[in-house]
Amino acid sequence: MKITVKVWRQTGPEAPGKLVSYQLDDVSPDMSFLEMLDVLNENLATSGEEPIAFDSDCREGICGMCGLMINGSAHGPLRTTTCQLHMRSFSDGETITIEPWRAEPFKVLRDLIVDRGAFDRIISAGGFVSVNTGSAPEAHSTLVPKVNADRAFDTAACIGCGACVAACPNAAAMLFLGAKVTHLGELPQGQPERDSRVVKMLNQHDHEGFGGCTNVGACADACPKEIPLDVISQLNQDLRRAMVKGY
Amino acid sequence: MKLLMAVTGALFVFFVLMHMYGNLKIFGGQSAFDTYAHHLRTFGEPILPYEGFLWAFRVVLILSVVGHAYSAFYLWNKANGARKGRYAVRLAGAAAWRSTTMRWGGVALIAFLVFHLIQFTTHKVNFNSGVSDATIGESPYQLVVASFQLWWVVLVYLIALAAVGLHLQHGVWSAAQTLGCTTSVAARVRAKALAMFVAVVVVVGFALPPLFILFGIVE
Numbered sequence: 001m002k003i004t005v006k007v008w009r010q011t012g013p014e015a016p017g018k019l020v021s022y023q024l025d026d027v028s029p030d031m032s033f034l035e036m037l038d039v040l041n042e043n044l045a046t047s048g049e050e051p052i053a054f055d056s057d058c059r060e061g062i063c064g065m066c067g068l069m070i071n072g073s074a075h076g077p078l079r080t081t082t083c084q085l086h087m088r089s090f091s092d093g094e095t096i097t098i099e100p101w102r103a104e105p106f107k108v109l110r111d112l113i114v115d116r117g118a119f120d121r122i123i124s125a126g127g128f129v130s131v132n133t134g135s136a137p138e139a140h141s142t143l144v145p146k147v148n149a150d151r152a153f154d155t156a157a158c159i160g161c162g163a164c165v166a167a168c169p170n171a172a173a174m175l176f177l178g179a180k181v182t183h184l185g186e187l188p189q190g191q192p193e194r195d196s197r198v199v200k201m202l203n204q205h206d207h208e209g210f211g212g213c214t215n216v217g218a219c220a221d222a223c224p225k226e227i228p229l230d231v232i233s234q235l236n237q238d239l240r241r242a243m244v245k246g247y
Numbered sequence: 248m249k250l251l252m253a254v255t256g257a258l259f260v261f262f263v264l265m266h267m268y269g270n271l272k273i274f275g276g277q278s279a280f281d282t283y284a285h286h287l288r289t290f291g292e293p294i295l296p297y298e299g300f301l302w303a304f305r306v307v308l309i310l311s312v313v314g315h316a317y318s319a320f321y322l323w324n325k326a327n328g329a330r331k332g333r334y335a336v337r338l339a340g341a342a343a344w345r346s347t348t349m350r351w352g353g354v355a356l357i358a359f360l361v362f363h364l365i366q367f368t369t370h371k372v373n374f375n376s377g378v379s380d381a382t383i384g385e386s387p388y389q390l391v392v393a394s395f396q397l398w399w400v401v402l403v404y405l406i407a408l409a410a411v412g413l414h415l416q417h418g419v420w421s422a423a424q425t426l427g428c429t430t431s432v433a434a435r436v437r438a439k440a441l442a443m444f445v446a447v448v449v450v451v452g453f454a455l456p457p458l459f460i461l462f463g464i465v466e
């Protein structure tokens with residue numbers, strides 16, 4: 001396949017960036033999207049140009065590092081992570097525009113790499129369960145109903161990739177936040193801190209400069225882990241209850 | 248902010264439904280409609296002054312409009328602040344389109360509201376050469392019928408109705424979401440169905456009187 005890519009190039013956080021076109025003449029449809037970028041980087045290195053900086057780690061869809069905005073869609077046309085996307089999803093001769101996530105709290109560090117540290121700070125504000133560590137508890141000592149266990153499991157699938165923020169017209173991180181709040185709120189271990197958690201995490205979210213949710217739903221459409229929109233409703237419900245209790 | 252938006256929005260839905268009920272009285276004929284309009288103004292008399300109830304109602308509505316618009320612009324502004332660097336390629340998908348319609352549709356609705364009030368509540372402008380101001384004072388029915396005999400007035404109203412429908416469809420389900428009532432897939436489907444139902448009922452209910460008048464079935 002012949003492919004033209006237009007890639008966002010930016011030398012540093014404060015530097016102005018621009019889209020630069022590159023030509024690739026021999027792309028196999030079986031290549032993953034990131035392999036295509038690897039090939040391009042090899043070409044660039046051979047010709048003495050600076051390779052394109054992009055993030056990736058596991059390359060199997062579980063770490064959440066590899067988010068890219070591909071032709072205006074977070075993680076590209078399929079509902080997977082960028083690393084799980086293959087060139088067969090594109091047609092021969094196509095021009096593909098690749099941009100970094102864009103949101104004020106996600107600063108572009110270089111080319112396609114953004115700093116998702118804001119997510120870490122939201123988690124440290126309350127996305128955890130305080131327990132005394134020791135040996136693992138006996139599995140049958142705390143029973144969890146199947147429905148709750150399933151929901152906690154599904155929402156725990158969030159890999160913190162940031163596609164929800166990237167796709168949101170408001171650049172809100174509510175799907176991420178809702179996934180974390182629901183995941184812990186469904187389990188008995190999450191109950192003691194449930195009220196304070198939602199308030200603290202939401203305050204941190206706003207403090208980081210993410211936008212406000214208007215229930216558009218673009219996040220859930222973009223999420224590679226298929227986190228459903230109802231986690232945001234859960235977040236609102238938990239928040240309402242916490243506010244009633246004076247948190 | 249979002250709670251303010253949801254609660255004021257719910258008030259509008261309530262008001263709009265009542266307003267529609269009133270409009271449909273036009274099918275009951277001139278006297279039914281005029282009595283209703285008159286009754287609204289004398290509701291609660293003699294405990295409340297003439298138009299007393301109506302004014303109390305209006306004040307609540309005006310405050311709601313202000314609150315609703317304020318929270319809308321607050322969120323809009325916050326969204327712009329949260330993404331200063333624009334994407335080179337527009338966000339793909341229907342979702343982005345929904346957000347644009349909510350914002351600009353809302354702005355269009357305010358413009359329409361002003362037009363609507365000038366025309367029917369204060370009757371400051373008179374497009375209907377056929378009816379004199381005196382008749383209007385006596386019979387709102389005559390005013391309505393005369394107005395909707397003009398095709399472009401009907402057109403303006405139909406366009407506004409389309410905007411109302413879209414706004415309601417997203418708004419009703421969105422309010423349910425913000426109030427935390429849609430925490431399961433089934434509840435979300437139900438809220439969306441309810442939103443669609445309200446939107447369709449309102450659009451059809453409001454569109455019937457002008458169309459019937461335009462085509463001369465009610466005169």
Ligand code: SF4
Nearest residue numbers: 158159161162164223
């Ligand atoms: S909710 Fe989905 S899109 Fe958002 S960070 Fe988690 S996995 Fe990524």
Ligand code: FES
Nearest residue numbers: 059063064066083
């Ligand atoms: S590289 Fe780990 S999810 Fe893509």
